[in-house]
Amino acid sequence: MKIVYYVNQFFGGIGAEEHAGAPLEFRDGALGPAKLFEQLMGNDATVTMTIVCGDNHAVEHQDQVTAAVLDKVRASGADLVAAGPCFDAGRYGMAAGAICSAIQRELGIPAITAMHVENPGVDLFREELHIVDSGISIAKMRDIVATMAKLGKKLVARQPVGLPAEEGYISRGLLRDQLGDKTAATRMIDMLIAKMDGEKFDSEMLPNAFAPVPMPARIKDMSKAKLMVITDGGLVPKGNPDKIEGTAATRWGAYNIAGSDDLRSEDYEVSHGGYDTRFVQDDPDRLVPLDALRELEKSGVIGKLHEEFLSTCGRSNPLSNTRRLGREMVEKIKRDGVDAVILTST
Amino acid sequence: MQITSALPIAKMVGSNRVVLGTGIVHVTGDAKLPLKDEKDLRRKLVQQALDALQSNEKQ
Numbered sequence: 010m011k012i013v014y015y016v017n018q019f020f021g022g023i024g025a026e027e028h029a030g031a032p033l034e035f036r037d038g039a040l041g042p043a044k045l046f047e048q049l050m051g052n053d054a055t056v057t058m059t060i061v062c063g064d065n066h067a068v069e070h071q072d073q074v075t076a077a078v079l080d081k082v083r084a085s086g087a088d089l090v091a092a093g094p095c096f097d098a099g100r101y102g103m104a105a106g107a108i109c110s111a112i113q114r115e116l117g118i119p120a121i122t123a124m125h126v127e128n129p130g131v132d133l134f135r136e137e138l139h140i141v142d143s144g145i146s147i148a149k150m151r152d153i154v155a156t157m158a159k160l161g162k163k164l165v166a167r168q169p170v171g172l173p174a175e176e177g178y179i180s181r182g183l184l185r186d187q188l189g190d191k192t193a194a195t196r197m198i199d200m201l202i203a204k205m206d207g208e209k210f211d212s213e214m215l216p217n218a219f220a221p222v223p224m225p226a227r228i229k230d231m232s233k234a235k236l237m238v239i240t241d242g243g244l245v246p247k248g249n250p251d252k253i254e255g256t257a258a259t260r261w262g263a264y265n266i267a268g269s270d271d272l273r274s275e276d277y278e279v280s281h282g283g284y285d286t287r288f289v290q291d292d293p294d295r296l297v298p299l300d301a302l303r304e305l306e307k308s309g310v311i312g313k314l315h316e317e318f319l320s321t322c323g324r325s326n327p328l329s330n331t332r333r334l335g336r337e338m339v340e341k342i343k344r345d346g347v348d349a350v351i352l353t354s355t
Numbered sequence: 356m357q358i359t360s361a362l363p364i365a366k367m368v369g370s371n372r373v374v375l376g377t378g379i380v381h382v383t384g385d386a387k388l389p390l391k392d393e394k395d396l397r398r399k400l401v402q403q404a405l406d407a408l409q410s411n412e413k414q
Binding site: 219220221222224225226227228229231234242284285286287288289291292294295296297298300301302304305310311349350351352353354355 | 356357358359360361364365367368369370371372376379380381382383384386394397398400401402404405408409410411413
């Protein structure tokens, strides 16, 4: 089995923080934690290449670094890519996560890494990757790398991976169907009784964790600002030209409202299950308040209302999907020079 | 900023500027009101949204 390993400048033996600008390097054989990983993976495993990159360089030039790594790994014929452990080193975690994620996505080669749960790399890549929970103590290096190796073998062999707590990786926030010997009602009553008795029980629903979002600065002069409306309530032109799904939408659309003062019922429909859409169907301004915004634009309160509104359907949508939709919308918002957004949510 | 009637969701995901809408089924309207009153209501909601965008206070 051929393995390619990624480490930062510190674990690659180049140096500490003062060498964080070190450029990307490809070294033959195993270096630093890669040696331990190779040993724990067993006799038929060889680390053929260790990739080393300074943390600052990796984060500041992420696209170039990822592209160069993809080329090398593609040519290497690797069966597995491993990175880290990154502990609570944020830039290392982001770099290792970005590289592992690109390798899995672009090359279909499984990847394994390890980080502390609060490493920002976890938030960015937990859904795509198996990230072993490393904690923050480098003294546990051997145990962490052993867990990575055990999981890595399973990924290469395409064996089923068990639950996060059993396998030692950080929850990916995924739900998986499983056959149980008790019905949901029985399991719920069991949990309730355990709770009433003060005993330990494991809920089958885990709340999602959301990292705090920094507050964008206020608009200083609205009369000069360009404003856009986005809705997740599923308002689309008649015929739903982008075929936006009414549940778990994978797409969004941009719809022209230039020259229009009011959204008319006959021009629109609503692609959104779950809520009673008749009221919005009767008057779409109840979801995209064009009439009011146009008045405020004409009276000079708003500089300009953007000529399109964006729309998607927010119903029963996995976070990995909505985050992608959000990122795509943000690219457009930036490209179009929009200063502020009003998002209406049903 | 966000106009929504599902305030707990906006809070959960960490929206920084939130104006409470008039209902899940008509966030920026109210089907029970005569058209003129509904338009007044919508103008007020939109004005609140603009106020939120011009303030640095979490709301």
